[in-house]
Amino acid sequence: MADKSLDDSWADALEESEESNEGNVDNKDKKVESGASEDAAFAELGNGKTSSSGERNLDFLLDLPLKVTVELGRNTMLIDKMLQMTQGSVIELEKAAGEPVEIFVNNKLLGKGEVIVVNDRFGVRITEIISQADRIKNMS
DSSP states (O other), X not given: XXXXXXXXXXHXXXXXXXXXXXXXHHHHHHHHHHTOOOOOOOOOOOOOOBOTTSOBOOGGGGGOXXXXXXXOOXXXXXXXXXXXXXXXXXXXXXXXXXXXXXXXETTEEEXXXXXXXXXXXXXXXXXXXXXXXXXXXXTO
């Protein structure tokens, strides 16, 4: 029973819900007509599925999309300078050529890397991933 898949657990919960609601259909109609309300009843949650190491099973998160951003550099300029820009203007960045670029995942710093070209497309080779402790500090 402990080895049931998540889908089986959901299916069992839905069946229990449908069975308990079948007897309450007439009662609900009567309460709606009379204007009475009923407090919601919720089943007790279990501890959830855990792995042998004690961590929760988070496999369902593996298909979530994440926004990955690579920052080549930054610069600040006055609006006057920006309005004077034309096609072909150059914006100087604070980073030197060949310096590592920052890699962000959902706007949180993940690490650093170097810019590469693969099949006429830019890419980034990850050279450093910040420690888990530093990532947690950067989350706030």
